[in-house]
Structures are given as C-alpha cells and as structure tokens.
Amino acid sequence: MRPRSLRRAAVALAAFVSLAALSPAIPARAAGAGIQQEVEGRLMCHCGCSNLTIRDCACGTAAGIKADIAARLAAGQTADQVVAAYVSNHGEQIRSAPVRSGFNLVAWIMPFAAILAGGVMIVGLTRRWRGRGVAALPGPDTLAGGATAAPADRDALDRIAREIRDTL
Amino acid sequence: MAEFGTLCLLLGLATAGWAVVASFNGWLDRSGALVLSGERAIYATWGLVALAIGCLEYLIFTDRFDIEYVASYSNRALPAMYKVSALWAGQAGSILFWLFVLCSYAAVVVAMNRRRNRPLMPVVVTTLSSIALFFLLLVNFMARPFVGLSQVPIDGLGMNPQLQNPFMAIHPPALYTGYVGLTIPFAFAIAALATGQLSDTWFRTTRRFTILSWFVLGTGILLGGWWAYVELGWGGYWAWDPVENASLIPWLTATAFLHSVMIEERKRMLRVWNMSLVIMTFLLSILGTFITRSGVISSVHSFTRSDIGPMFAGFLGVSVIVSVGLLIHRLPLLQSEHRLDSFVSRESSFLFNNLLLVGAAFAVLWGTIFPIISEAVRGVKITVGPPFFNEIMVPITFGLLTLSAICPMIAWRRATPHRLIDKVRIPLGTGILAAAVLFAAGMRDGYALVAFSLCAFVVATTVMEFFWGTRARMKATGEPALGALWSLVDRNKRRYGGFIVHVGVMLIIVGITGSSAFKQEATAVLARGESFGLGRFALRFEDIVSRDDPNQEFLGARLAVIEGGRQVGTLEPGQNFYKAGQDPSSEIAIRSTLREDLYLILSGFDPQAGKVTLKAYLNPLIAWIWIGGGVLILGSWFAMLPDLRDRRREAEARLSAAESYATS
Numbered sequence: 001m002r003p004r005s006l007r008r009a010a011v012a013l014a015a016f017v018s019l020a021a022l023s024p025a026i027p028a029r030a031a032g033a034g035i036q037q038e039v040e041g042r043l044m045c046h047c048g049c050s051n052l053t054i055r056d057c058a059c060g061t062a063a064g065i066k067a068d069i070a071a072r073l074a075a076g077q078t079a080d081q082v083v084a085a086y087v088s089n090h091g092e093q094i095r096s097a098p099v100r101s102g103f104n105l106v107a108w109i110m111p112f113a114a115i116l117a118g119g120v121m122i123v124g125l126t127r128r129w130r131g132r133g134v135a136a137l138p139g140p141d142t143l144a145g146g147a148t149a150a151p152a153d154r155d156a157l158d159r160i161a162r163e164i165r166d167t168l
Numbered sequence: 169m170a171e172f173g174t175l176c177l178l179l180g181l182a183t184a185g186w187a188v189v190a191s192f193n194g195w196l197d198r199s200g201a202l203v204l205s206g207e208r209a210i211y212a213t214w215g216l217v218a219l220a221i222g223c224l225e226y227l228i229f230t231d232r233f234d235i236e237y238v239a240s241y242s243n244r245a246l247p248a249m250y251k252v253s254a255l256w257a258g259q260a261g262s263i264l265f266w267l268f269v270l271c272s273y274a275a276v277v278v279a280m281n282r283r284r285n286r287p288l289m290p291v292v293v294t295t296l297s298s299i300a301l302f303f304l305l306l307v308n309f310m311a312r313p314f315v316g317l318s319q320v321p322i323d324g325l326g327m328n329p330q331l332q333n334p335f336m337a338i339h340p341p342a343l344y345t346g347y348v349g350l351t352i353p354f355a356f357a358i359a360a361l362a363t364g365q366l367s368d369t370w371f372r373t374t375r376r377f378t379i380l381s382w383f384v385l386g387t388g389i390l391l392g393g394w395w396a397y398v399e400l401g402w403g404g405y406w407a408w409d410p411v412e413n414a415s416l417i418p419w420l421t422a423t424a425f426l427h428s429v430m431i432e433e434r435k436r437m438l439r440v441w442n443m444s445l446v447i448m449t450f451l452l453s454i455l456g457t458f459i460t461r462s463g464v465i466s467s468v469h470s471f472t473r474s475d476i477g478p479m480f481a482g483f484l485g486v487s488v489i490v491s492v493g494l495l496i497h498r499l500p501l502l503q504s505e506h507r508l509d510s511f512v513s514r515e516s517s518f519l520f521n522n523l524l525l526v527g528a529a530f531a532v533l534w535g536t537i538f539p540i541i542s543e544a545v546r547g548v549k550i551t552v553g554p555p556f557f558n559e560i561m562v563p564i565t566f567g568l569l570t571l572s573a574i575c576p577m578i579a580w581r582r583a584t585p586h587r588l589i590d591k592v593r594i595p596l597g598t599g600i601l602a603a604a605v606l607f608a609a610g611m612r613d614g615y616a617l618v619a620f621s622l623c624a625f626v627v628a629t630t631v632m633e634f635f636w637g638t639r640a641r642m643k644a645t646g647e648p649a650l651g652a653l654w655s656l657v658d659r660n661k662r663r664y665g666g667f668i669v670h671v672g673v674m675l676i677i678v679g680i681t682g683s684s685a686f687k688q689e690a691t692a693v694l695a696r697g698e699s700f701g702l703g704r705f706a707l708r709f710e711d712i713v714s715r716d717d718p719n720q721e722f723l724g725a726r727l728a729v730i731e732g733g734r735q736v737g738t739l740e741p742g743q744n745f746y747k748a749g750q751d752p753s754s755e756i757a758i759r760s761t762l763r764e765d766l767y768l769i770l771s772g773f774d775p776q777a778g779k780v781t782l783k784a785y786l787n788p789l790i791a792w793i794w795i796g797g798g799v800l801i802l803g804s805w806f807a808m809l810p811d812l813r814d815r816r817r818e819a820e821a822r823l824s825a826a827e828s829y830a831t832s
Contacts, residue, residue: 119523
C-alpha cells in the first residue's frame with residue numbers, strides 16, 4: 001500500500017473510532033420526542049409492578065401521571081418544575097436516575113473511572129512486561145516481511161499451516 | 169409422600185456432608201478408598217435430591233394442598249406444563265431445583281473423570297459437595313418445600329399469572345443451568361489452586377462446561393427478555409431490573425473469561441487474571457442468587473423474597489475468603505511464561521476487550537447496588553433505573569463493538585500499523601459505507617448510525633476472516649472453495665464458532681438499536697368500527713371476543729390491521745381472568761415480521777359505552793434480537809463440538825496427568 005493511501009486509511013480508522021467514542025454526545029432525534037416524553041422518562045412509575053419509567057409503563061398509575069404531566073406542562077410549568085414537584089411529593093426515589101450532583105455524582109463517575117483505572121493499569125503492566133520480556137525479538141509480521149503474499153493471506157496461511165500440522 | 173421427601177433431603181444432607189469429609193480427607197491422606205467413597209456419595213446425593221424433586225412434583229400433580237408449597241403455587245385447574253414449572257415458581261422449590269441442577273452437574277463431572285484428572289478430583293468433589301451442602305442446609309432448615317398446613321384449603325392459590333407463560337416455564341431452568349454450570353470451572357480452578365497443579369488441564373477440561381453454561385445463561389437471559397416482551401405488556405424486553413442485571417453480570421465476566429483463556433492456552437499468559445475471572449464469575453452468580461432470593465433490592469421478582477439473605481451473605485463471604493486466599497497462596501506459581509511484545513497485538517487487544525467486559529459487569533453491578541450504598545451513606549433511598557444503565561452502557565458497548573471488529577485482524581505478538589490498516593481497509597470501508605447509506609436514506613439518530621455502522625464493521629470483519637481463511641486453505645491444499653471452507657471451520661470449530669457467535673451478537677444489537685431508537689407508540693379509545701393509525705398501519709376495532717377454559721377466562725378486542733388500504737391481518741389483545749382469584753394479566757397481541765413488530769395491549773374496556781382503550785407500539789427490527797439469539801446458540805454449539813486438535817490435546821493432557829500422578 002502506498003504511504004498516501006495508508007495515511008488516508010489511518011485517518012478514516014481514527015475518525016471512525018472517535019465517532020464511536022463520542023457518539024453519546026451526539027443528540028439523538030427520537031421520533032416524536034418532546035418535553036412530555038422527556039419528563040415521563042425522568043420519573044419512575046411507583047405502581048409496584050415494574051421497574052419502568054412513566055414513559056414505558058402501561059399501567060393505570062402511569063396513565064394518570066402522564067395526564068397530570070400533560071396538564072402541568074399545559075399550565076406553563078417547565079420540565080424541571082414538574083419533576084421537582086413529583087420529587088417533593090414522592091421523594092428522591094421517583095427519579096429514574098440519580099441527579100448528577102453531590103454524592104450521586106459518584107454513581108455516574110465510578111464505572112468510567114474504574115475502566116480508566118483499568119486501562120492505565122494495563123498500559124503500565126504492558127510497558128513493564130515489554131521492558132522485561134522478549135521485546136527485542138521480531139514479531140511474526142517482521143519475520144514474514146519478505147513474503148510475497150498479501151498480509152491478510154499471510155496471517156491466514158500461518159494459521160492454516162499450524163492447523164494442518166496440529167491435526168496430522 | 170411429604171415425609172419421604174423430607175427424609176430424602178435429610179439423607180442428602182448426610183451424603184453431601186460425607187462427600188465433603190471423605191473427599192477432603194482422601195486428598196489429604198492420599199486415600200483412594202476415601203476419594204472413591206466421596207465420589208459415590210455425590211451419586212447418592214444426586215439420587216436423593218432427584219427423589220425429593222419427584223416427591224414435590226407428585227404432590228403438585230395430586231393437588232395435595234395440605235402442603236404449604238403446593239397450596240401457594242398450584243391449583244386444581246393449573247395446566248400440566250405449569251404444574252411442572254410450579255417446582256421453581258416459589259423460593260423453596262427453586263432452591264431445590266437449583267440443588268438438583270448442581271448435583272446433576274457434579275454427578276456428570278464425577279462420571280466423566282473416573283479415569284482422568286485424578287489428582288484434581290478430590291478437591292473438585294470437595295468444592296462441589298460443599299456448595300451442595302450449603303443448598304441442602306437451606307432446603308432442610310430455611311426454605312423447606314415439604315412443610316404441612318394445619319388448615320387444608322379446598323383449592324390452591326395458583327401460580328402467579330405472569331409466570332403462566334411457556335417462556336417462563338423454560339427461562340428459569342435455562343438460567344439455573346447456566347448459573348450452576350459456572351460452578352464447574354470454579355471447582356476445577358479451586359482444585360488446581362489447592363493441589364498446585366496449575367497446568368492448562370483445569371481450563372481445558374472445563375472448556376465445554378464453560379461454553380455450555382455461558383450460552384445456556386445467555387439463552388436464559390434472552391428467553392427472559394422474550395417473556396417480558398410477550399407477557400409484561402409494556403412493549404419492551406429489558407428494564408434493567410436488579411434480577412435481570414444479576415443474570416447479566418456473571419454472563420459478562422464469563423464472556424471475558426472465554427476470550428482471555430485463549431491467551432493462556434496459546435501464550436501461558438494472564439494466568440492470575442483467568443483464575444480471578446473464574447472465581448469472580450462464580451461469586452457473582454452466587455451474588456445474583458442472593459439478590460434474587462434475599463429481596464435485598466426491591467424488584468418485580470419480589471415474589472421470591474424471604475429471610476435467607478444472611479445465609480447467602482455468609483456463604484458468599486466464606487467463598488471469597490477461601491478462593492482469594494488460595495489464589496494469593498499460589499501467586500508465585502502463576503507467573504506468566506511469556507511477555508507482551510507490543511501494544512498493537514492480539515494479546516493487548518484481548519486485554520482491552522477484557523477491560524471493557526469486566527468494566528461493563530462492574531457498571532451494571534454498581535448501578536444495581538448504588539441504591540443500597542446511597543441509603544447507607546446518605547440515608548436516602550434513590551432509584552437507579554433504565555436511563556442510567558442506557559447512558560452508561562452505550563459507550564462501553566460501542567467500545568466493545570470496535571474491538572470485536574479490529575481484534576481478529578491484529579496479529580499475535582506484534583502487528584505493524586501498515587499491515588493492520590491493510591487488513592482493516594475493507595471491513596472499515598463497509599462500516600463507513602453503511603453509515604453513509606443510512607444517512608442518505610434519512611437516518612439522523614447519532615446512536616443508531618454509529619451502532620449500525622459498527623455492526624456492519626464487525627460483520628464485514630467476520631466475513632473477511634472466512635474469506636481469507638478459505639482462500640489461504642485453497643492455496644495451501646488445492647481444495648475447491650466449498651471444501652476449503654468446510655475444512656477451515658471443521659479444523660478450528662472454536663474460532664469459527666466464535667465468529668458465528670459474534671454475528672449473532674451483532675444481530676441482537678441491530679434489533680436492540682432499531683427497536684429502541686425508532687419505536688413508535690399510540691394510545692386510542694375506540695368504539696366498534698373506529699380506527700387509529702400507527703406508522704403505516706391503521707387499526708380498526710371490530711368486536712369484543714371472549715373465551716372460557718377451566719383455568720381462565722379471556723376477554724379481548726378483535727382489531728383489523730390495515731396497510732395501504734388493505735387488511736393484512738387480525739389481532740386480538742385482551743386480558744386473562746384466572747379462576748383461582750389471581751389478578752388479571754394482559755394478553756398481548758403481536759404481528760411480527762422481520763421489518764417490525766406491531767404490538768397491541770388492551771389496557772381498558774368500558775362495557776356500558778362498548779369502548780376499548782388500546783395501547784399500540786411499532787417496534788422496528790425487534791425480531792432480529794431473537795434471530796440473533798438463535799445464531800448465538802448455533803455458534804456456541806458449533807464451538808463446543810470437538811475437533812481433531814482437541815482430541816489430541818486431551819489425550820496428551822490425560823497422559824501427562826497420569827504420569828505426574830504416578831510419579832508424585
């Protein structure tokens with residue numbers, strides 16, 4: 001492959017991976033999404049028969065709350081005001097997810113902090129293992145560098161040869 | 169009969185206790201007779217527990233309502249299929265069933281290892297019988313299935329209507345078979361740690377058990393989702409309920425183990441990590457049972473709550489101390505024989521794959537237990553519901569998809585960027601093309617675009633792996649294309665079975681993405697002859713329908729499904745009213761195609777006005793979740809089939825184990 005096309009492919013791969021990583025930040029345009037659905041999604045149904053938000057629950061309690069939310073929004077309340085009214089009546093438990101402040105912030109941060117810490121640990125260990133180990137040895141790519149077959153074929157050929165050897 | 173069942177369980181307690189004592193002492197004293205006696209005690213325990221199960225089923229089928237369990241979970245009119253599943257409808261029965269599955273696995277393991285893995289078997293039997301002993305203690309003293317009633321009711325209360333569904337008859341046994349199967353690699357890992365025989369025997373011996381448990385657990389999770397979809401009547405299949413989460417967490421760590429064990433097999437690396445993963449998976453499956461059975465976290469599955477929580481917590485604590493203690497004790501013997509050569513290598517990509525899978529398991533566990541943490545720290549109980557899990561899991565899933573696409577193309581030890589990019593070109597191009605086509609077709613949902621294009625990327629990688637392998641085989645052996653393809657997959661069933669599993673997972677993700685990003689819904693109150701629209705369909709209320717059978721009475725509405733002015737079908741959503749006096753349950757009506765599901769719920773009926781209230785959902789691509797599940801099962805079965813290399817390795821392992829036992 002020529003260096004220019006190599007660069008292009010590398011840029012495309014980097015862009016693709018970045019898009020995947022950043023996609024949660026891309027605003028989704030759900031069909032029919034609106035302030036009513038947003039509020040319904042922020043509140044849990046307390047009917048006792050499910051672990052569903054008001055938006056998803058199909059019970060009579062949820063139907064009543066949906067009607068109440070619609071009435072409050074029609075009366076000019078904002079989404080936050082409607083949610084706050086429900087929290088003051090039913091407690092924090094009615095929120096479908098913890099708020100992103102104070103102690104509850106720990107709930108949101110911890111999973112990613114743990115993955116980040118694990119990533120740092122892997123990088124650290126890999127560096128240590130590389131330093132101690134057989135880093136000077138060439139890898140299979142380097143060994144096969146002079147071959148004429150396409151790279152994809154070379155990997156597959158290596159594997160096939162191994163499999164044939166193993167099953168003889 | 170109840171007395172006989174009680175006697176069987178008491179005798180089972182004695183035989184399991186003897187299995188623990190005999191196997192452990194046989195191992196310490198190197199007494200073959202004691203070891204053999206311990207193994208026979210496993211068979212005896214299995215027989216006694218099977219008899220107890222038979223007794224309970226007999227009592228259920230003969231409507232013996234003088235037994236509390238039968239009176240609580242069955243009734244005269246209950247259909248035979250649900251009389252069988254009444255066994256696991258309540259707590260005592262489900263723990264008894266769990267015990268039966270465990271004893272069955274233990275008996276199979278003992279039978280399969282009569283002549284092999286002899287150095288490990290005493291500790292394997294000690295571990296399995298100790299776990300069986302714990303569950304026998306529960307069914308003998310805490311959750312007793314044969315307790316009598318002083319006042320005998322004329323009929324039983326019947327089974328929870330939501331459990332009267334064919335999927336619910338299969339879902340719990342599948343989950344239990346998966347959960348309990350994960351005990352087998354754990355028992356072998358403990359045996360390897362205790363005996364110091366830390367070669368690859370323990371994980372090679374249990375490989376099929378691990379894959380079997382993994383895919384049965386996965387199937388159980390999918391069946392649970394299917395049950396929720398057709399029974400609970402909210403148009404979805406996964407609500408991040410704590411009990412659902414409890415089954416997903418060990419499945420994720422088992423998935424990590426299935427990947428990382430390949431590194432140990434090939435490179436003798438990650439040995440401590442693999443031991444840790446197996447131990448973690450077992451402990452998480454017990455934690456899952458603890459969450460399910462203790463009622464520590466409120467959930468829809470609260471019908472099985474009781475006060476056995478402290479017993480589970482104690483068992484979990486002892487298991488942690490023993491397994492972690494053994495692991496620390498053997499750390500010096502678990503040093504890796506090889507080192508990593510490069511960041512860009514198959515080994516390191518597997519490490520990152522494990523990081524994300526274990527990170528996902530941690531995120532789900534963290535969200536599940538955070539309400540308890542919040543209550544303990546702040547005194548305020550909060551809810552961690554679906555929006556939290558969806559937001560946390562989406563980026564992790566995208567990371568996993570990216571790795572699934574790239575990982576198979578990275579060479580072992582060290583891949584040069586030039587070569588990697590050359591291999592990744594076509595699959596990556598396919599992913600980008602998929603995103604471009606979908607965008608041009610009008611899709612603007614960021615999550616969906618990324619998810620679909622990543623799925624295309626992974627599927628293209630898989631197709632190219634088959635293509636490159638077949639082409640290379642054709643060059644190496646001169647076989648024709650189809651013959652080369654068959655030889656390729658036949659000689660390395662695990663690798664290509666794994667790729668089929670990847671395709672299954674991609675189909676599931678396509679289904680999840682389509683049904684969550686593009687779901688449409690509508691509610692309508694209709695009189696006869698009136699219609700309402702949803703998507704490209706119109707639904708016209710035609711008539712009220714009712715049906716009566718000995719167990720229940722069905723009342724529903726018949727609706728004509730109209731597409732493009734033409735009637736394409738009829739749907740009858742309704743409610744079942746159970747004669748045993750239980751609350752009515754919704755009977756959903758679904759018109760399912762590969763493109764979408766039209767899902768109808770009858771949420772209200774006004775007999776005076778002759779009007780019905782209907783809730784309708786249009787769930788695009790949802791059928792692909794179940795199809796993907798089928799592909800996943802197919803791939804898993806294929807990966808479990810033995811190939812020539814496996815047989816040769818097993819023979820070598822057996823020979824080397826026999827030699828080491830003879831010389832030690």
